[in-house]
Amino acid sequence: MIIYTDRYLVHDLPTHPENAQRLKAIMAFLEKDGFLDKVRVVEPLAAGEEEILKVHTRGHLARVREVSAAGGMLDPDTYTTPQSYEVALLAVGGVLRGIREGGNSFALVRPPGHHAEGDRAMGFCLFNNVAIGAMYALEEMGIKRVFILDYDVHHGNGTQRAFYSDPRVLYASLHQAPLYPGTGRMEEVGAGEGEGFNINVPLPPGTGDKSYLRALEEVVIPMAAQFKPELILCSAGYDGHHRDPLGGLLLTAEAYRRISELLLTLRAPVVMALEGGYSLEALPLAVEAAMGPLFGIEVPRGKEGAVEESPGATRVVEERIETLRRILAPYWGKG
């Protein structure tokens, strides 16, 4: 099931990389490819205040509403329009709809969420769609363990922060470093009861499918399997694609297809939520590739050629995998 509404397009600033053309390009591509004939597309319901308050403060909620009413900036990167508050509630609601339905789904939402912290908007994000979804599943649905995989090229500082001391959520992020927002070091493993339940895999620019998938297959997925999640949420950002103008990783659409397959091996419903991804050519290909396994739809491969990663990156990632295993061994054994 895909969750989508045209209302997601009215939060827009054409000169900004996070603009409405992103979703338009995805939907046009899925339509033209016949993909939309094979999967149900449903509309989201707007989230309520009580749902936003599971992760955010009242002050943050009020600020987003007020700044949006004036169409102002929430931070130097994060614009609003007079419709943005309503659209942001629909973005959260899109993820909630996917979670409530119980099967695999992809919430094609805007604005994105993983940088938004409890008390502030950041990095194009107003409310933390995925973090709110996880809290909702834990508190309202009786789900005990949620695995969040964040494969956006940027570290999901907001999501990490929301669950840093919470052992009910295993948060794992693969991200380029150095890059905005600067958090996401390997040593950030969680705190208190949540110690060991936060996995960061910082990757050098030039990392391609080979090393990226290796880190997932050798570290993240085995640990997630031990965690035995009842629900999997994915912060699905596609700015790690080699054609993305904001990121320096060299992933192809094939990597995203493979990640979906790996998530399915964990045998829990997978709810993906769109985060970043700013190449209008690459984004639709990558989204379709990720959706294929989720919905059991064959997506023809080879729409783009192989991309070689930089040899330097291969070596660095090998070392990182070893370091990360050592850091996480007290909690997960050898993975």
Ligand SMILES: [Zn+2]
């Ligand atoms: Zn991003």
